Every structure is written in C-alpha cells, then in structure tokens.
Amino acid sequence: MESALTTDMPQPSFFKRLTAGDWLFALALLAGAVFAYHRYADFMDVYEKGFLFSAVVVFSWLGWFFKPMRLLIVGIALLSLFGINQYHGDLARADQTFFLKYLFSSQSAIMWMNVLFVLATAGYWLALLARSEFAGKVASALTWSAVLMGFVGLMVRWYESYLIAPDVGHIPISNLYEVFVLFCLITALIYLYYEKFYETRQLGAFVMLVVSAAVIFILWYTFGREASGIQPLVPALQSYWMKIHVPANFIGYGAFSLAAMVGVAWLCVQRGIFASRLPKPEVLDDFMYKSIAVGFAFFTIATILGAMWAAEAWGGYWSWDPKETWALVVWLNYAAWLHLRLVKGLRGPILAWWAVIGLLVTTFAFLGVNMFLSGLHSYGTL
Amino acid sequence: MKTPNLSTSRALYELFSSMRFAISLLTILGIASIIGTVLKQNEPYVNYVAQFGQFWFDIFEMLGLYDVYHAAWFLALLTFLVASTSLCIYRNTPIMLHELKTFREHATEKSLRAFGHQQEYAFGGNVDDVVKRLAAFLTVRGFRHRSVPQANGDILLAAKAGSYQRLGYIFTHVAIVVICIGGLMDGNVPLKIEELLGYKTVETRDVPSTEVPPQSRLSPANLSFRGNMTLPEGMTGNVAFVRIRDGYLVQELPFMVTLKQFRIEHYATGQPKSFESDVEIRDPELKEPLKATISVNHPLIYKGIAIYQSDFQDGGSQLDFNVWPLRGAAHEPGKMQGNVFKDFTLGEGDSALKVELDDFRLFNVLNLSPDDKGKSQNVGPSVTFKVRDTQGQAREYLSYMQPLMLDGHAYFVSGMRATQNEDFKYLRIPADGENSLGDYMRLRGMLLDPAMAPVIAKRMSGKMLEGQNANPEMVAKFESSMVHLLEAFARDGYTEVAKLLEQSVPEAERDKAAEAYFKVITSAAYEGLAMSRAQAGLSAPEPDERTQRFVGDALNSMSDISFYGTPFYLELNGFEQRQASGFQLTRSPGKNLVYGGSVLLVLGIFAMIYLRERRIWLLVKPESQHVLFAMSANRKNRDFENEYARYAEQLQALFKG
C-alpha cells in the first residue's frame, strides 16, 4: 500500500515546490530592485519603474523554472557590480586597471565570451566524436561560463555607456554588435535548458555551430569594422519599447536557429550519419517542435510590440517597411510549419528541411534586410 | 436533389475552409509581401521609368508593383485570407467547443480496448474504495472526471485535462480575422473603392493645396488616413497631403496647426539627439490655442488624429554672401543676400548667372581624417545652390561656411558638380592668417591680372640678378620669358604652363625646366603676395614655412579655378536660419481592433502550445475484478507517451498494494 499511498498523495503545486533557495533568490532580486529604485527613481519614467519591478518577477520566475538560472543571475550580478566598481566613474580605467583590461571591461568580457563559446563548440564535437561523457560535461560548463561572461559584458557596457555621457547611456541592444552578443547568449541559454530537459549533450555540437558563426561575425565586426564602440541612440531608438521588443525578437531568432540545427541533426540521423551517437528521431522531432513553438510565441509577441512601437515612432503600427514585412514572412513561414505538424500531423524530412530553410529566411530578416534593403529601421546597417 | 450550383458552392466552401488553401494563402501572401521589400515602394514614377525602361514600367504599373500593399490584388489576397480563416473558424469552432465540454463518457469498452494506449489491471477488495482511490488519482493529476455507472454494473471514470487548449484555436484564428479587418480599415480600402467608382481622382499637378479641386480633396470626416504636412517656422497649416502612387490627395483637417519653433539637439559627437517641434493647435472648439511639443516617439493626439514628428528641412533661411570675383584684377567682394528656395542674378546680359539657393545646413558632421578612421566632427554650416546660365545650363555647388582643417591646415572648401549623379569635385582655397579669403583673393587679383605680369617680372629680375651686373638684354630676356610664364599661368594655371613647356623646351630638358618654372612661379607668387599685402596696407608676409605652403596651395587652387566654372566665389558669411518641420498625421480607427486582436493572438498561441488536452478512461469491472485504463490526446507526442507510461506504472503500483 505504501507506493499506492504515495501515488495518491497530491503533487504539491508549483509554488509549494519552491525551496528556501528559490525564495532567497527572489528576495535578493527584490532587494536589488528596491535599492535601484531608492537610488535612481528620480531618473526613471513610469515605464522604466514598471520594467524594474517586472524584471524582479520575470527573473524570479526564470530562476524557479530553470534552477541553474539562479546561480547564473547571481553570478552576473556579482561580477558586473565588481566590474562597475573598478571604474570609479572613469572610463579611461578600462585599459588601465588589471581586472577591467583583462576581464570585466565590456570589450574584454565579450572577448572572453567569444573564446569560451568557440572552446565549447570544440568540446561538444569532441564529445560527439569520441563519445566522451566527460568532454560533454566540460563543454556545457564552458557554455555556461561563456553565457556568464557575455551577460557581464553587456551589463558593464550598459554602465560604460553612461560614463561616456549621461545622455548617451542606453541599454546595449541597440546596434548589430550588441544584438549579436545577445543572440549568442539567448541561443545558448535556450539550448542549455533543453540540454537538461532532454538529458542529451550530443546536440551541442550542432547548435553551437550557429553560435560560433555569430561569434565569428562579432570578431569581424570588432576587428574588421572596428564597429564595436558604443554609439549614442538616434532619436527613433530612444524608446522604452526597445527594451522589450528587441529581446523578445531574439528569443524568437534564437529558438528558430536552435530548431534549424536540430533539423540538421535529424537529417543526419536519417542518413545514418552519427545515427548511433545522436538521440532518436522522435526526440529530435519533439525538440524541433518545442523550440519552434517557443520561437513562434515570442516572435509573435515581438512583432506585436514592434507594431506598437512603430505606431509611436513612425505614425503607423504597420508601414510595410522591409524589416516589418520580413518579420511577417518569417511568422507566416512558421505558422505554416506549425499547421503542417499540428493539423496535418505531418512529421519527418519535410518539417526538418523546412526548419532548416526557415533559418535562412530568419537570417535574412535579421541581417539581409539591413544589408540589402533600405527602410525605416534605423539601426544595424552594415 | 442537389442543384449543380449548390454543389459547386459546397465545393468552394470545402476549398476555402481547407487547411491546404490556408497554407497556400499564407505562402502566396509571404511571397507577395517580399516583392514590396525588393522593389522600393512609392518612389517618384520617373525613377522607375529610368530604372526599368518604359515597357517594363507600364507592365509593373499595371500590376501595381509600385505600391504593392495597396494594390487591388493584394487587398483581395488579404480578403481571401480573412474569408478562409473565418470559414475555418465557422467550421471548427462547434467541434472545438464540443470537445471543450464533453467528457466522452459514452465510450464503450470495445472502443477503449481498441486504443493504442490502454492497459488492464487486476484489483482486490472493495469496489467503492477502488473507485474513490482512482478518483483521487485523477484529481491530484489535474484531471476533472465524471463517473458513469454502466448498464452491466461496470463503472466508467471519464476524465480530461487541458481542454482549454481548444480555446487557443478559436482565439488565434479569430485574432487573425480581427487583425486583418482592422488593417484593411486603415489600409485606405474605402478610398480605393471611391477611386474605383470615380468619386476621387489623384492630383498629380504641383499646385497650391487651395487650388486642388474637390474630387482630389478628402473631408475632415474621412475615417482613416495617413498624410504629411511640412510647416516652416511661424507658418500655419490645416491640410495634410496623402501620397498615392504618383500623386496625392489633400486631406482637410478639423483644426489648424502652427509651428512655433523646430529644434534639433545634438550629442557631443555631433550626431542628432532629438528633433522637437513646438506647435499650437487652433480649433473653434478651443477657447485658447492648445500648446504642445511633438518629438520622435512622442506624438500629439488631438481629435483622434495623431501628429508625429517625421522629418525636417530648411524653411527658407536668409543667407548673406560675399561675392568674390575669380576673374581679372578686381579683388574686393560684393555683397548679396538671398533666401533658400529663392534665387538672385549676378552679372547682366548673356553673362548673367542665376543663383538658385537650394538648402542650408547648420550642422555638418564630417569625418575629415584621411583614412576615415578618426573622429567625425561638426564642421558648421553649409549651403547648396545651383548656378544657371542664360541657356539654362546649371551646375550645383556645395560650400562650407567655415574653413575646414585638412591635414592640419585650414581651407575654404566648395564642391561643384555638373549633374546630380556625379559626386562633387572640390576647390580648396587656403585660408590666410586671419582665417579669411583676403590674402588669396588679393594674390589672385595680382597673378591673374595680365597687366601685373611685367611689374612682378621687374621686381623678380631686380632681386635675382642683382649684384651680378647682368647686361640689359639678358635682363630683358629673363623678364619677357617670366612674363610669358605668368601669362600662361594666368590663362589656365599649370595646364597652360605645361603646354608652354612642351612648345619651348626640348624633350630631354623638360623635367629640369619644369622644376625651374615651378620655382619661378612660386617665388613670383610670393612677390605677388608681398606686393598685394603692401597695396592693402598690410604687413609683409613672414618668409616662413607656413607662408610657403600657403603660396603653394594658393597656386594649386588658382589653376583649378577654370574647372570651378563660375567667375565668382560665393562666401557664406552670415545667416538667419529658418527651419521647416515635417509631420505625419494619421487617423487609424482600425488600430484598436488590431491591438485587441493581438492580445487574443498571444493568448491563443500560448494556450495552443502550452496546454495539452489529454483524456483518461478508467473502466472498473467489479465482477472480473479488473480495471481498464485507456488514455488519448488530440496531439500524440513525446510528452504524451511519457505521461502515459508514468501513469501506467503508478497505477500498477497502486494496485500492487
């Protein structure tokens, strides 16, 4: 009767399952927000105050939902604060003091992110080819630390922008360099979540390829174009909408890229490549659906937020500006994908190929538009 | 007895409400929208003609490719989508709602045994107790259930969870329809219809808004529009222009807008930081005018019309010029005053030149470092103007008011081009010690004045041959060749000097001679500078590196004067800026529909993705002491399989007891 009783035992609700650690984490976030509010309220408009406290809710939930996030967020907070502290309000110290020069100035931190991501990619491939459990563990660890350094880089950069001049200061998601960093981080995070969820590390080898590609772009952008500097915001971008529109978009982009790479893995398995090493097709198929579903949901939100922003900045919620239009194309594309899968119950190669091609469409919407088409979207021209 | 057209309409209904049709529509719509991003929309038609040639231009125009998103066929496509989706909703909603309600408690044992996911367990003990436990089992797992006694004494527990997923479908698709309708409302469809019916015609002439005839005007009552209005500071407007294809319509406004002031603020780096317009709204219904400031991202909404800061331009600034002669001996500037968008004439008769002032810029952020690596900075005001001769030939000019620092030295810079599509060629005039054009112009007057050549020659010979008691004819020879040289330079700078060289010097010695010529001209220029400054009652130039360089640069720019094309140089030396602000005015009643629909859409999608409808049947059979467990979901996927396996196992455990 024991086991029977236990199975009869009501499963505690989500909140009941939270540990002391969870609540401590949330409290810490709240404390941080209250402190920030107490200190900077006079500089914030009502939206920013709203964001500050919504952030507490959102990140608490993230930490509760995906426990490793708690550690990550705390880590980001501590390292960023340390980095910011090193400045003593003087930007020049970025290449004078040891810690800033080699670790925590935004440029160095992001450089570390790049290096770690590339190493992680190598690690995942080693794990895949040599069937090495250990290499896989190391690769995950590297990915986590890359994410950590990346976010620290962005945080410090945010602060640096205010050191340049108070009126220049802005959240670092406003030009191609910054959003590429964001892209790497979000893609990696979503992957790490599913890595845990499906208890498989083999896919890292594929997913990290996209991230590494983005890293290469960042490097080219930094050294080839010397475009990694902090630029003041053009008037159109000075809006609180940016703070939510852009991240939402990149959750979409990230998830879609993830799905595409899983699609590639699926196609490999189908052709007997790595078949014995990679997860079973059903798992891959499910993985693909889940990340496209997440991507679709957030991409929808992002597009809607974009429309609301446009309504405020350009005088119309929809102007058929190339970026908008391509967002619509991407959206329709995945709507069709979901229909085929959910309504027609379709599975297999078509969906896999579609997901892969979807990435091309998405990439064009993200990059191609800025490179080849002119429009109202006033940032990120190459 | 079905009539044929009934069955065809049936077939149409089938087609429209089918997934295949929906997917095809989505795809076509996607492709169609891409066209508009590849082909730049709403350009002036002349550009298209230039780009494609008349033949293709006509075809593309017929297809409405210059404004795809308002082309009839595109709107038709959207309408189809709405229709198809609505039919789909009409068709599926009843099913979904039924699914939402029903517990499927009529499932028979036979059908349950046919399930892919079913398993049977033996139990011992009291039936009611088992039923109670199973009920608990379901409840704690979030399943709601009905228990139905069967005719043969069995008890069926029919349970389900996550049914609201079905609402997700309804929400998503209703949202699509709502959004599209909202969009169509604002996508000037009504206007399109009026146009088709011939009530409205697009105005293509460039006439004052007051002269635009009624059939090209839209009344203030117009429900939805998106137009533009450009106001110079201090001016008032009460109409907006709605651009349509190669023309426009005049949208009358229920109020008057006055632009008090337009402001641009800049970052320290010179990039623009904000565009702001102080406006006043006048309206009979208002006691006193409504004052407001409009800036990017901060529109003003009045009477349901939103006014946005969209762009800006010059509003007719007043400009003062020094007109420096570039020909002959004269070297004193004349004065001229003009306004942007107006013109004035210099000279008379056939040589009269019309100066059309096109634009004035207060800030110009340029990167003057040779490799473009350095910092950009603001180099101050600039003016663009055209100079048109009596034949109507025009050249375009771009001049900067203040001298620009180019590798460490200050130059007055003015660009010239003969046609719009070539880039400017720049004349660089070295600024003198007072950062003015004075020295240069005086020197120019001296060197380019034939009458002065002998005088300079005399001074030179005096200096150079002094001491070495040279015989007179040698002096004369020296001077005449010197005069030749100077005259040549006066005609067309170094180009003429080169010609002279070719005529008078044999091949072999040219290089040496060229060097000598260059030296002579330079020192002549130095003399000229000294003389001209003396004439103007100014101190003699310092014989230093700076002066040397000045002379060199001066000579270079003089030999460029002929390409520059005008017999005068317009130096901007004063201005009174007047700006014009560009507004966009919109009334979009569809907006609320679109936003409402968006909320529905998000709710719907999350419901569809994150709620999973599952059903469980537990058939308790007292006399055979068995329980039949069956499970199903409308979407069979991995999560479902895992969940089924888990429950099967837990039930196993439960009955082991």
Ligand code: HEM
């Ligand atoms: C612009 C047109 C349409 C869009 C954007 C659209 C979008 C969607 C989306 C996002 C989903 C949810 C997929 C998911 O679960 O994440 C969905 C599901 C579905 N759509 Fe559409 N849809 C459209 C038109 C149609 C039409 C015309 C039909 C008519 C057959 C249709 C039938 C369905 C059905 C049956 C489902 C699955 C519902 C379920 O099983 O939960 N859709 N659609």
